[in-house]
Amino acid sequence: MPTARSFAASRRLVLGGLLASAALPLLPRPAAAQRGALPDFADLAERVMPAVVNIAVLSEQTTTQVPPELRGTPFERYFRERRGRQQVQGAGSGFIVDPAGYVVTNNHVVGNATRVVVSLQDGTELPARVVGTDDLTDLALLRVEPRAALPAVPWGSSASTRVGQWVLACGNPFGLGGTVTSGIVSARGREIGAGPFDDFIQTDAAINPGNSGGPLFNVAGEVIGINTAIFSPTNASAGIGFATPSDLARGVIDQLRRDGRVERGWLGIAVLDYGTEPGARRGAQVQGVERNSPAARAGLRQGDVLLALNGERMETSRTLIRSVSIVPPGQTIRLTLLRDGRQQEIAVQVGRRPPSAS
Known part of the structure; x- marks a missing residue:
């Protein structure tokens, strides 16, 4: 944790840099360089967002905590069998990879869900079936039955992604609905202790609870990662998010679609x-x-x-x-x-x- 002294020192460094740069002549940059400094994601967001979905899940959890007044009474068994099951709601994100209705998300989003509902950007709600899940890569494939072909987004190559490239994260943070955030690829090949297949893309694009399962796009509108985890002491974005690379995810999703399971x-x-x-x-x-x-x-x-x-x-x-x-x-x-x-x-x-x- 930086001390007050270190903050003061950094402030002097910043001010010193400003003073030093003021003495240098200001040279105009070429127009192309000015245009390339900060990208405009508006067109990209408009193109890809129709394929990004919100996922609502309903699952049952068994409560083993029996109220003290029921312990040792004939009602204890009744509570465990009937009253001990609670309906739990959750939410996450996903994206459509096939117009026929195949949706990719995280395994931990759907978990042991008894009911899954996929919401499109236009508000349409579709019940979803879990085609298959994979614990080791935390991926899941869902299927909905649309009345017409759905907008879908293509896979991109995570292997060709470079540190420093711009990316766009889309999803459903805090249940707010379709949201986009931008950033860069901060690192590749990150191991965070999630399992033997750790190979995450690290990004500083804001990823928060509810973004899980949402896509990470390159500037061409291709999915290069699935937003999976964040590193944060406050459970909110701290500028360190992790996405499962598309090159790993694509093979898993193909197996789930073909066989309903992954064999390794x-x-x-x-x-x-x-x-x-x-x-x-x-x-x-x-x-x-x-x-x-x-x-x-x-x-x-x-x-x-x-x-x-x-x-x-x-x-x-x-x-x-x-x-x-x-x-x-x-x-x-x-x-x-x-x-x-x-x-x-x-x-x-x-x-x-x-x-x-x-």
């Missing part, structure tokens, strides 16, 4: 980063191998350093986990590894990731 590849090994020292050869070192796992059957051992998968370098354990997860179960991959100082290759038939896998 799995080896059955515990790994840690290897070669973190400057200049060292990097990879993922095997710390343990589960019995009867695909890795065990292929002969992987504790201490092996995995360097590449099908010829593609794997410089961190997280990269290895993500790369294996997108391999269809049953497919055989080629791992390049370092064992006892010698490099070799080994073939592994990928298994199906169990729900309990970390």
Whole structure:
């Protein structure tokens, strides 16, 4: 927390900068530079907002807190079975990816909802069915049945997104309805402890409760992220928001649409980063191998350093986990590894990731 002294020092620095710049000649900037300094998002917002939706959910929660006056009486069981269930309402955001009525949002928005309603920008309300959810990436796919084709927005490439580029966040903050905020990409590849597939886009576009599941657009109007989390001591925007990158989300959504669930590849090994020292050869070192796992059957051992998968370098354990997860179960991959100082290759038939896998 900055002290009064540090604030005073920073104030002097700002004033000093103003005084110093006043002594320099003011040169006119080219008109193109002036136009490019701050973008006008009005046209972009008008184009994409019809595909951004509000999501209202109704779910039941079981209350185990029995009133003291009912404990030990015949009414306690009645309370637990009947009165102990409460209707809970929530709200979030989403966006339409197919005119036929497919809507993307966060898994934590729909949760264990018993009823989901999607509201369009024109006020139309449509009951929604949960097609599928994925806990590990916190994504969900909904389906509504519209009378006519709905406006939809296209996916963009998060891999081509650069730090410093302008972005537009859209959603339903605090239940206020369609809202847009702008900012820049602050960082890429952020890990925030949400799970093994952490690879978030960080942005300073204002994201608040209710924005979850809403889209993060680039200036071309393409979805490059799904707004998922914020870092804030006050539960409001502090200029640090996180979005699931589109390159990760798109594959998950495609699987949910096709199969209603996500199946991931799995080896059955515990790994840690290897070669973190400057200049060292990097990879993922095997710390343990589960019995009867695909890795065990292929002969992987504790201490092996995995360097590449099908010829593609794997410089961190997280990269290895993500790369294996997108391999269809049953497919055989080629791992390049370092064992006892010698490099070799080994073939592994990928298994199906169990729900309990970390």
